[in-house]
Amino acid sequence: MTAPILEAAALRKHYRVGTRDIEILRGIDLSVAEGEMVALLGASGAGKSTLLHCLGLLDVPTSGAVRLRGRDASSLSAAERSRTRNREIGFVFQFYHLIPELDALENTLLPRWIGPGGGPRRSAREEREAAAALLGGLGLAERLHHRPAQLSGGERQRVAIARALHPDPSIVLCDEPTGNLDSKTGAEILEALFRLNRETGKTFVIATHNPELARRCPRRVRIEDGRILDGMDAGGAPSPGHAA
Amino acid sequence: MYAGRLAWRYLFARWIHVVGIFGIAVGVTALVVVLSVMNGFIQETRRMARGSLADVIVTPRPRDGETLPPYAAYEKVIRSTPGVGACAPRFVHVALISTGPTTNLLRTSASLGARNAVTLVGLDPPAEKGVTSLGEALRNPPLGGILEDSRVPDPENPFAPPLDALPPVDREAPPRSVVVGEQLYRNLRLYRGQMIDLATATWSAAGNKVRPINRRFAVAGTFRTGEYEYDLSTILLPRVVLARDFLEGEEDFSEIVVRVEDPKRADAAAERLGERLAEAGLPGTTAEDDAHGSVPLAEVRDGPGGSVHERKKGPSCGRPVRRQFLYVETWEERKRILLGAIDNERRIMAVILFFIVIVAAILLFALLTTTVKEKTRDIGILMALGASRAGILSIFLGVGLVITLLGEALGLAAGLAITSNLSEIERFLRERVGLVIFRPDIYIFDHLPCEVDPAGVALILLFTSLAALLFTSIPAWVAGRKDPVEALRYE
Numbered sequence: 001m002t003a004p005i006l007e008a009a010a011l012r013k014h015y016r017v018g019t020r021d022i023e024i025l026r027g028i029d030l031s032v033a034e035g036e037m038v039a040l041l042g043a044s045g046a047g048k049s050t051l052l053h054c055l056g057l058l059d060v061p062t063s064g065a066v067r068l069r070g071r072d073a074s075s076l077s078a079a080e081r082s083r084t085r086n087r088e089i090g091f092v093f094q095f096y097h098l099i100p101e102l103d104a105l106e107n108t109l110l111p112r113w114i115g116p117g118g119g120p121r122r123s124a125r126e127e128r129e130a131a132a133a134l135l136g137g138l139g140l141a142e143r144l145h146h147r148p149a150q151l152s153g154g155e156r157q158r159v160a161i162a163r164a165l166h167p168d169p170s171i172v173l174c175d176e177p178t179g180n181l182d183s184k185t186g187a188e189i190l191e192a193l194f195r196l197n198r199e200t201g202k203t204f205v206i207a208t209h210n211p212e213l214a215r216r217c218p219r220r221v222r223i224e225d226g227r228i229l230d231g232m233d234a235g236g237a238p239s240p241g242h243a244a
Numbered sequence: 245m246y247a248g249r250l251a252w253r254y255l256f257a258r259w260i261h262v263v264g265i266f267g268i269a270v271g272v273t274a275l276v277v278v279l280s281v282m283n284g285f286i287q288e289t290r291r292m293a294r295g296s297l298a299d300v301i302v303t304p305r306p307r308d309g310e311t312l313p314p315y316a317a318y319e320k321v322i323r324s325t326p327g328v329g330a331c332a333p334r335f336v337h338v339a340l341i342s343t344g345p346t347t348n349l350l351r352t353s354a355s356l357g358a359r360n361a362v363t364l365v366g367l368d369p370p371a372e373k374g375v376t377s378l379g380e381a382l383r384n385p386p387l388g389g390i391l392e393d394s395r396v397p398d399p400e401n402p403f404a405p406p407l408d409a410l411p412p413v414d415r416e417a418p419p420r421s422v423v424v425g426e427q428l429y430r431n432l433r434l435y436r437g438q439m440i441d442l443a444t445a446t447w448s449a450a451g452n453k454v455r456p457i458n459r460r461f462a463v464a465g466t467f468r469t470g471e472y473e474y475d476l477s478t479i480l481l482p483r484v485v486l487a488r489d490f491l492e493g494e495e496d497f498s499e500i501v502v503r504v505e506d507p508k509r510a511d512a513a514a515e516r517l518g519e520r521l522a523e524a525g526l527p528g529t530t531a532e533d534d535a536h537g538s539v540p541l542a543e544v545r546d547g548p549g550g551s552v553h554e555r556k557k558g559p560s561c562g563r564p565v566r567r568q569f570l571y572v573e574t575w576e577e578r579k580r581i582l583l584g585a586i587d588n589e590r591r592i593m594a595v596i597l598f599f600i601v602i603v604a605a606i607l608l609f610a611l612l613t614t615t616v617k618e619k620t621r622d623i624g625i626l627m628a629l630g631a632s633r634a635g636i637l638s639i640f641l642g643v644g645l646v647i648t649l650l651g652e653a654l655g656l657a658a659g660l661a662i663t664s665n666l667s668e669i670e671r672f673l674r675e676r677v678g679l680v681i682f683r684p685d686i687y688i689f690d691h692l693p694c695e696v697d698p699a700g701v702a703l704i705l706l707f708t709s710l711a712a713l714l715f716t717s718i719p720a721w722v723a724g725r726k727d728p729v730e731a732l733r734y735e
Binding site (some may be wrong): 056058059078079082083085086091093097099100110114115163 | 250632633732
């Protein structure tokens with residue numbers, strides 16, 4: 001088995017709401033290998049999103065560790081966490097979360113504007129061409145200069161996927177990527193995700209309710225009540241390109 | 245880089261930001277216009293306050309029993325002092341004026357300005373013109389619509405008898421003429437050619453008695469220095485007429501007005517002049533002998549014999565040297581209270597007006613606070629994409645900065661446009677709107693003065709930027725402190 005690219009060890013996360021202490025994650029142990037495509041399953045409020053946020057270094061766990069390529073994220077400063085997010089991690093959200101003032105191409109370029117991202121250094125022109133090609137590959141060649149408000153839900157989600165992939169991260173974290181789409185559009189997005197996993201060999205961790213998506217993922221992890229349900233982690237790390 | 249791009253996009257995503265731009269612009273415009281007009285007033289008032297004052301005024305103060313030698317003795321020393329351009333003698337005396345039969349000359353009426361104590365200034369017009377602005381004072385245009393043209397017919401020869409005026413004067417034996425300050429002329433409702441009585445008195449040293457003198461003069465015309473008090477209380481007449489014909493005294497002058505070559509360095513010239521005159525040993529130019537050892541310096545300086553040398557002897561710290569008692573003084577020293585007051589007014593005005601900028605900055609604060617709130621989710625997204633707290637902060641700081649800079653540019657442009665067309669705007673308001681914002685009969689100049697001070701404008705822009713930066717940095721800082729997870733959930 002290849003060395004895990006992303007690990008969670010005894011991950012706990014509490015939130016304090018008023019005087020109550022709400023325990024969202026109650027000791028998650030998870031290990032994701034490079035190129036894997038993992039489905040996180042579980043009811044709403046089971047802690048899927050929180051786990052993704054912790055894995056993506058957006059949130060700080062109450063206890064336990066998140067290790068990225070073996071390095072403990074808690075040892076990173078805030079600025080280093082920002083840089084790591086920019087370089088290593090792409091996010092795809094349920095509600096797309098595009099910047100409304102920027103068009104599709106600019107939204108895709110945004111991570112590279114913010115930081116160097118991963119992958120080779122390119123000129124601004126090459127960046128634009130690469131982003132346009134990525135969007136074109138997702139069927140948005142005609143939509144490059146449309147603002148999010150002018151795009152359909154599926155188109156927006158494809159822009160969001162392009163944005164997550166453009167800086168060439170090693171891990172893409174998707175939080176209910178089809179959750180807000182009709183089944184046909186959702187299926188298209190799924191196709192795109194599987195194809196990208198196959199073609200790029202990037203690691204995908206996808207929190208989802210979508211049974212179709214879950215069925216097709218080689219590895220499924222079910223979370224219930226802040227814990228990984230025993231026996232539901234299908235385990236194993238198939239080699240990249242094996243998913244479909 | 246992305247901060248700048250996003251700041252630019254955010255700026256125009258919300259048109260309410262334009263309100264912020266206008267807020268800053270209005271503040272800057274108001275500051276530029278008001279301070280320029282204030283500055284104009286100050287410059288104009290300085291000119292007016294100076295009135296007929298020369299760069300330097302020499303007032304010899306003879307000791308008891310000492311008589312002033314003729315002007316020529318002083319003139320020689322003054323003219324030979326380096327840095328001195330020209331000088332002219334004056335004879336200043338106080339008199340009472342009466343325009344008709346009166347039972348009590350000394351009674352003053354309570355009605356506006358109807359006072360009858362005047363200062364007679366005897367001068368030599370040709371010499372005077374090389375030293376002071378008297379020539380201009382005689383050539384001033386009449387105060388439009390308020391006073392008929394009362395100027396002297398010939399500024400070159402201002403004391404010519406008013407032959408064209410009523411009542412007709414006797415061509416064979418024309419009366420001695422005087423030129424009256426414009427405000428005095430107006431307040432006493434004089435007219436050209438009118439006969440006035442001037443009464444004064446001299447002190448006869450021999451008999452220790454007051455000798456009253458009075459004589460009749462014709463009003464030849466008016467002059468205007470622009471200094472209200474001066475124009476209200478001064479009557480000009482030929483020096484020889486005043487000294488010899490009227491007062492019948494021995495002294496032929498009481499002060500000497502001096503023009504220096506470099507008015508900016510009038511102080512140094514005054515100093516030099518004092519030294520030269522003291523060296524020449526002319527009466528009234530040296531300090532009292534310090535024989536009374538016990539007399540404190542300040543009192544000596546207060547005394548009539550206080551000389552320019554006291555400036556150097558004065559304590560280096562503590563009590564300020566009381567320069568008004570010095571016998572050689574620059575016009576600014578003579579008017580320093582007024583000049584200081586005007587300058588102080590401008591400073592107060594600047595402080596008060598700066599509140600406009602503060603209000604604009606608070607508007608900016610409110611705008612940015614709502615923008616930050618509205619963009620909370622974007623902040624979360626940007627953080628998820630790897631934006632640092634500093635990056636987020638600089639986006640919103642950038643929005644504030646662009647608003648400020650655009651506002652300042654707009655305000656500056658509007659301010660300069662207004663100040664350079666002030667007369668036209670004033671006329672438009674007066675003629676078309678009926679709004680009189682400038683009354684030449686109250687002020688002593690016939691137009692609204694305005695002078696843009698580049699250093700002042702730079703200060704306005706600097707302080708506006710600082711205030712805006714301060715008020716922008718608070719919401720920007722709040723934006724940078726947001727928790728990315730909560731921000732992402734924000735609806």
